[in-house]
Amino acid sequence: MNLSLQIKPFAFSLKRPLQTAQGILANKEGWLLKVTNSSGKCGWGEVSPIDSQEIKQCKTILDSISKCADRDVLEESITKGPGALGFGLGSALADLDEAMRSGPAQCWLPPPQSAILLRSGKSFLKDLESYLEHSYKRKEVLTFKLKVAIKPNDIERTMISKVLERLPMNYRLRLDANSGWDRCQALEWANYFLNDVRLEWIEQPLHTDDIKGLMDLAKIIPIALDESLIKYPALRKNWKSWQIRHPTLEGDPRVLLKSLQDGKTNIAISTAFETGIGRRWVNHLAAIQQTTQTPTAPGLAPGWLPSSNLFSHNPKIVWDTV
Structure with a gap:
């Protein structure tokens, strides 16, 4: 299956720097992915590593992937780089599959109360x-x-x-x-x-x-x-x-x-x-x-991200914001 792959870079700063034992995290950068099939159905993904070395690796692999890629090529690329790259490609393909099955009104569950x-x-x-x-x-x-x-x-x-x-x-x-x-x-x-x-x-x-x-x-x-x-x-x-x-x-x-x-x-x-x-x-x-036998509050860090359409739950709004 031939697919069209579009890639957009993004960057943002946290509302406040997060200090950890390994240093300070103040900014994030990465790429948004849009995979479209011949019928116009699309899936959305995101590649956003934290490690600076992984950012370079992801860029190299994304640059090497054809803008009009075969599905098999994208599936194979999932395991060829850092986990963040695998998430971006895998999530976009899964989203595309769901769009082909269910149409645009897909069922995304809201988050439970966070820690x-x-x-x-x-x-x-x-x-x-x-x-x-x-x-x-x-x-x-x-x-x-x-x-x-x-x-x-x-x-x-x-x-x-x-x-x-x-x-x-x-x-x-x-x-x-x-x-x-x-x-x-x-x-x-x-x-x-x-x-x-x-x-x-x-x-x-x-x-x-x-x-x-x-x-x-x-x-x-x-x-x-x-x-x-x-x-x-x-x-x-x-x-x-x-x-x-x-x-x-x-x-x-x-x-x-x-x-x-x-x-x-x-x-x-x-x-x-x-x-x-x-x-x-x-x-x-x-x-x-939450449906497993050990439900626990997720760690969603409420209050640490800035207010922006970049964080909308509508992927098209996020895509158009970049």
């Missing part, structure tokens, strides 16, 4: 108290996420203790170390939270390669893998604790979609700060995750 990603600066307590006050009025139970392994352990311990002083026992807390701790630091934190039911998990506390250390920690408290899953995709099959899955970074979304439809447990869906085209998939997969 709240708190700022790690001086205002984090003020933000926390504001969210708590609103949640009490609405009778909601919230999940909060904090980036850690940024400041010295004693400072972060004080910060976390202030959070726990305010956090009701039925609320949840996630800590994301982004591979920033060594084994001794991670064990200290594991023991700190040993009997606290509010801790949902600690995310990627150790280096991506320290699988043994991560497995040992998972015997003490819930440990969620993130970066390790990107580097070692085979772990997605056998890691029994939580998995943080970034659909727009990990490859063909049809694979993750089938896993969730089959009821795979202990998966948490998370944003990688994508446009509205990629976010449709993130939201949809997060909604399906």
Whole structure:
């Protein structure tokens, strides 16, 4: 099947820089894809890596793909580059297939309530108290996420203790170390939270390669893998604790979609700060995750993206905005 492939570059800045143990994320860039068949039906995709080296790899591969490509060529290209490229091509082809079956009115599920990603600066307590006050009025139970392994352990311990002083026992807390701790630091934190039911998990506390250390920690408290899953995709099959899955970074979304439809447990869906085209998939997969036996709040980072038509849920509006 011959298809027309159109590619548009995009870039945007987050509303505020996000500091992690691995650096600061302030901007995103990538490409929007539009795949059209001979009948005029189209599918939309997005390629938006976070790693700068992967951006170069994706550009090289996209430049090599013919503007009038055979479907088989696009399918084969899904696994020839970074996961972000696989997502872009796979999502566009899946979207095209759905358009051919169902027409333009496709069923994209809305997202469930997201975890709240708190700022790690001086205002984090003020933000926390504001969210708590609103949640009490609405009778909601919230999940909060904090980036850690940024400041010295004693400072972060004080910060976390202030959070726990305010956090009701039925609320949840996630800590994301982004591979920033060594084994001794991670064990200290594991023991700190040993009997606290509010801790949902600690995310990627150790280096991506320290699988043994991560497995040992998972015997003490819930440990969620993130970066390790990107580097070692085979772990997605056998890691029994939580998995943080970034659909727009990990490859063909049809694979993750089938896993969730089959009821795979202990998966948490998370944003990688994508446009509205990629976010449709993130939201949809997060909604399906709620139907599994381990539903949990997705990590959609509400309030971190700017207000723009680039983040519309209508792919044509996103496409025309670029």
